[in-house]
Amino acid sequence: MRYLLWLIKFLLFVVLFGFAMHNAEPIALKFFLGYTWEAPLALVLLVFFVLGALLGLTAALGQVVRQRRELVALRKELRGRNVPQQPAAPDPLLEQPRDAL
Template structure:
């Protein structure tokens, strides 16, 4: 059942993409500072979407790496604390006389 929904969803996305491409086939000029191109509006929009997503991923990489380092540091601290706890559990209780 899940595969059927995934297939239907994928088919709908493809059909939406094709309709978008056909409805936005008008050529537009794209100036890239060093060159000018004429491409279909749909290609320009999809290219801008992909470029924006890539820049967003690059912008968030620093935060992701900081979080990974913090998680690794906290896991090391947890391991150290667990080793200390196990050592304390093994230590016999002494007389307080």
Template structure:
């Protein structure tokens, strides 16, 4: 199984490396107020992907902190899952 993971990782690395090498054409990004930035396309794509990942992480931090606080509160209170009643009928769709 570990060998399969490494083979998949190597394959993805080679595919992404080929993608990077094919997208080195310089492009111009136009911002507001006639500002322009000239950079290779792969840099623009990399920044867009990193920005999207950062926005996704920021969107989930509030829920993550709330759940983390709730877990800490439950651990302090010493409650366990044995006291939670099980549902008697399946939920309706």
């Protein structure tokens, strides 16, 4: 399985490398106020992909922090109860079958 994963990673690298080599011509991005940036298309795509991934992670970070705080508060509340729990009655459907004899 490990060799299969390495083979998939290698093939993905070869495909992406070939894509980058075929799109090595410089392009010009035109910004406001007359600013331009000339770079290979593959580099521009990579930069914007990384920026998009970082933006997505940043957007999800607030939800993750909020859920962690809620989890900590719930754990504190659960520890503060100190109510002994009674064992639940065994489920008759989960019991082992008894012999007829």
